[in-house]
Amino acid sequence: MSLETVIRWVWPGIGRVNPDTVQRYAQLAREGLDQLDPVPDLRWRNGMLRLDVERDEVDYWWLQDAVRRGEELVQAGEYEQAGELLERAVRLWTSRPFADLLGHPAEHRRSIADADLWAPAYDVLLRALDGLGRSQDVLRRLDDLPFDHHRHYRLAVHRIKALYVVGRQRDAMGYVQAVRRALLDNDEIDAADELLRQHDLLRGSTLPTSPIVVRHNGSRPPERVAPDLLPQDVDFVGQAEPLERLHSLTTPRTGEPARGVVIVAGPAGIGKTALVVHWGHRVRDRFPGGVLVANLSGYSDRTIVDPAQVVDDFIIACGHRPDGSPQERTFLLSRLLGERDTLVILDNVRDNDHVRDLLPRLAGALVVITSRRRLTSLGTTVGARRITVRAMTPSDADELLITQLGPHRELDAADRAGLVERCSGLPVAISVATAFAATCPDGPIAEVADQLTRRRLVVDLGDQDGTVNVGALFAQSYDSLDEPERRLFRVIGLHPGPDISIEAAAAGDGRTMLDTNRSLAKLIEAHLVEQPVVGRYRLHDLLAEFAVYCAETDEPADRHATVERMLRFYLAAVTDAACLAYSTYLRPPGSAEIDQHPVAFVDNVHAREWFLRERNNLLAAIVFSASDVDLRRYTYRLGDPVATFCDRFGAHEDSLRIRDLTVRVTTLTGDHEDLTSSLLGSAMTKLTLGEVVDARRTLEEALRLAIEHDVPRGRSAALIHLGKLEMVRGDTAAAMNWWRQGMALVEENNDDEGRCWYHYRIATVLAANDQHDEAFVRLDEARRIALRIREQSAHAAILIEFGILHTVRGDHALAASHLARARGVAEGIPDQRETARACLALAELDIAQGRTANARGTIRVALDICEQTRDQVVEAPALVALGTVCHADGEIEDAISAWKRAADLYLRMGNITRAAAVHDRVRHLPTGDVAIPVSRPAGSQVTVDE
Missing domain, CATH: 1.10.8 (Helicase, Ruva Protein; domain 3)
Structure with missing residues (x-):
């Protein structure tokens, strides 16, 4: 398919779609195809998307071949073989083709599939069933069709014939009238006449019918009684949604009988039986034929109830004796249930096979099933609809x-x-x-x-x-599984996070993703595992406790190995993601030994999206590793890339918790390089949060360790952060002293990333001291390095400083260009702090040009980011700018409020000079026209005494 064709099918009505988006979805499709065996080949060739796969692996062609072969078997009278073949064929497609695609191409292909594929397949299947005398199965299959079969003449004839055979003459005649009316409404007069002709032929022919049971003394059986086997109702509370859903699915349109199968599924102990019994008491008057209930004991210690026994019990409940052969008793029950609307409740069904033979005998009634399993295949075989009961609110x-x-x-x-x-x-x-x-x-x-x-x-x-006993209920479901599924259940119980991906589950399971995926499907079917969204799995809280309890039966070494495989998965994946998302990120020491790449990231956007999905699991994995002395070697190696992501996304509190935890662990393990890095990360985050005193203490300890144990990168990072701290406090001279020391160190160690940042930092001091030309020189060098090493956060910061300098010099067009680019780069990373700084600098540019309305909106964006991230270093000058705008617009009280909040933040960060200047502005508010101050370079942020 060409790119244009793909877009027309997948995104109908959208003029243009970025080709990169298509490439990305193709890559995700490959990941799904990789789980198949053999693996199909999906790739771009000469501008076309091509899928190479064997013809017999494609359901469409397999179904066509099956229809052709089935036709031959029916012609030869081999009805049973034909039926088995077509049963397998129609089970291939459990939903309509391209069901999730909108637009004309998909709808056109669906209509072709109905006419040329589905209808012929079901025609052959129904002829085979008819040849075997299975008229009830014919009706069941017609009710199950995934398309409107009334439009297909041959299928309509199958229904008419089957209704006559099972003795439902009134239904047959009503059906003929309804279909004929629909055909006439569509001006299909010839088809309507042919339908009547076929009906007359069927009615006039001799068709086998359900036998009438006669007693041995020659008398007819007694009149049918309306049984009421409902258990006593309980004090039922809540579950309004599944109750309403059950009522909706079981309420027929006016004049139609209440028939079909509804499955009420959910985990053990969730209240399925209580819900159905409560609902049954509410609707029992709708069923003049009565209510029949059978507990099939699917998970109890008692023997599973045999379907034949259920048939006999129901016949007796209807006031008849279960005489005759099994086939005669089945026909009798079908006739009794077809006479009047009857509700049948089959409680505690174990699996699909448990009711496979019973359901055709109950075709004349509305059947409600409760089960701990989803009973997925019943949706295909009998058209069952399902309601899932979830935990109470x-x-x-x-x-x-x-x-x-x-x-x-x-x-x-x-x-x-x-x-x-x-x-x-x-x-x-x-x-x-x-x-x-x-x-x-x-x-x-x-x-x-x-x-x-x-x-x-x-x-x-x-x-x-x-x-x-709750555990005993869970154990019944657990024990019904095979060992691979029981083991996977225990593995998920050992997973430290709130949910788990297929990749992480396969890592813990120690099997292929294909095998693990199959086992997950069985766990979902058994309602032991939930799948809240595609590709994510979780355990109910009490089932999670039960899973841990079950896992305690495994050998300690096996449990340890399982957890370690999952930690290694997360370490490899998050390290790959950080390296892809942030090009200058350096792998923590020891990460190189993890040579696997468990997640195939398409690009840096994919890597960041993966982190956001896995964030809670990664945090839990870090905490778990710190709690086990044998797993502490993972704490820092996991913590460093996770904290890096948190910093860039503005989740500074999470970052600080991670850094402080890695400080404690690396202190215990005695790894000085990891401890230095952890201290530096902690100090950097504390500084962002305005905790200047703690940040200084932590930085001084990191610098001492870096010098004592010869960690050059640690020493360089400590010096740059000490300079930043002094800039926050307003001491540019002290900041310059630290940064000149750091520049000498990075030059000595040929550290390009360090050179980039030090040139930028020194430029901010030069700008604050009005040495603009020297600042431009430093910024040009920093930008050159940043572009070469692809350090995006540095690039954004450098562009912001260019914009601030141009604003101060009155070059507003250049300033706007640099700042707009800076915001785009920062948002693309994303780097929340640099985004907020870019917005603040843009607002200052608007203030300088008297555009207070524009400035107000951009300041609000910056303040919203600061509120989310608790970044007080940027929040303080943003509040000063907000006060300036409010004052200019005559909103004096709002200006005073903003400036007072800014002054408090400056005091908290130790910048007494800036706090005093803000207070002075409040005390000496001008009474005349307001002078709009010109913004200052990044080092000084916003001045308040101009």
Whole structure:
């Protein structure tokens, strides 16, 4: 396909799409294709996107071949073989072709698929089923079709014939009338006449019908009774959404019978049975044929209930004797259920096979299934629709807790909230907790509630006085799995973060992504693992506790190896991401031994997006590694790239927590180079947050270590940050002293990145001292190096300083050009601090030109960034600029408020001179016209005494 064709299919209606975007999606598609065996080849050739794959690996061609072969088998009378072949064929496509694509090309191809592929395939399948005498399966298959089969004449005839065979003459005649009416509305008069002709032929022919059961004494059976097997309703709370969904799916259009299959699925203990029983009591009047209920014991210790037994029980409940052969009893139940609308509830279904033979016998009723599994294939085989029951909301769980505690056992709101949080919205856990509270009548209930940890709820409580044990419920689902899936469940339990990707899961699992993905699908099917979004997996909180409990049965060495594989995955991936996102980032010592590249990053944008998705997992991995003496070697190596990302994204508090943790760990391990780096990172973040005193103390310790243990890069970084600290305090002479020492050091060590930053920093001092020409020379050299080494943050900072200098000199056009480029570079990295500084400098340029309205909006952007990142170094001058704009617009009170806040920040950072100048401005507010001050270079930020 050409690029234009791809865009027309995937992005219809959009004029142009960046080719890089298409390339990126193609790369992501390759990652998905890599999980197949054999792996198809997707690549660009001569400007065309080409997918090389074997013909028999493509479902479209396989289905066409199957239809052709099935036709031959039906012609030869080999109905069973034809049916098996076409059953496999139509299962290939569980949804319509290109279901997620809009626009004319996809819709046109879907219509072709309906007419030329789906309809012929189902025609052959239904002829095979008809040849086998399986008319109920014909109707089931027609209900399951993924397209409007009423438009296809041959399929409509199949339905009419099957309805006559199963004894539903009234339905057959109603169907003919409805389809004929639709054909006439579309002016398809010939088709409508042919439909009537076929109906007359069928009605006049001798068709096999369901037998009428006759008693041995020759009398007909008694009239059908309307059974009511619903258990007693419970004090049901919450779950409004699944209740409404169940009501919607089971409410037919006016005049239509209530039929079909609905699956109510969810993990053990989530309240599926209680929900269905409660709903059943609400709607029982809709079912004149009664309510039949069978507990199939899919996960209990009892023997799984046989479908034949269910048929006999239902016949008896309807007032009949289960006489005759199994086939006769099946026909009898089908007839009884088809006479009047009946609700059938099949509770606790284990898997698809458990009800595969039973469902065709219940085709005349509305069947509601509860199961811990998703029962995905029933959507294909019987057209089942599914509702997933999820954990209760905190408010619903709180209401359930109050209800179950009763009026004589009260907890205050705070204690209830803590208990609800530990029960994680699982009704069975709340029941266990309240039952435990009832067994401890002597102690204050708040103290009892405090004892209920998640581990106790899952493992220790229950199995007394008839109370269910939560862990035992989970174990039933867990034990039903094969060992690869049970092991993967334990692996996910050992994962330190809140969710996990397929790549991280495969790393911990120690198998291929393809094998791990297959096991994940089975865990999702069993409702032991959730998939909140595509490619992300997580455990419910209590299931996570159960997974850890199960993992404790493994050997300690195996558990350690599993966790270490996941830490190595995160270390390799985040280091690759940092190197790609920030070209001058240096891998921490020891990272080179990780030679794997587990994530194929397309570009730096992909790398940054990956970090944002994995941020919480990475933070958790760092904390976990620090807690295990055998894994502490990962703490700094993970922490350094993660903190680097956090700094650039403005997450300074996260960065500081990481740096302080790595300081503690590297102090224990005695690695002086890592400790120096950690101290420097901590000091840099403290300085950004305005914690000047702590920052100085940390920098001095880092400099001492760097000199004592000969760490040149550490010494250079300490000197540059000490200079920055002095600039924050307003002492340009002290800053210049530190930076001249640092420049000599980087020249000695031939450190280009250091040269770049020192030239820039020295230029800010020169600019602050009005030595503009010398500052331009330094900035030109810094820019040349930054471009060569691709140091984007330095490039943005240098452009900002150029813009500030041009503003001071009155070259407003040049200033605007430099500052606009600086903002674009900073936002593209993204670097939140440099973005805020660029916005502030643009605002100062607007102030210099009297454009206060423009300045106000840009200052607000800078202040919003500072508020998110807690960057007080940039926030203080931004507040000064805001006060200047407010004052110029006559908003005196707002100006005073902004300046006072700025003065407080300057005092906190130790810049007494700047704080005093701001206070002076407040005290000596002019009463006449306001003079708009000219902004100063970056070193001095915004002056307040002009």
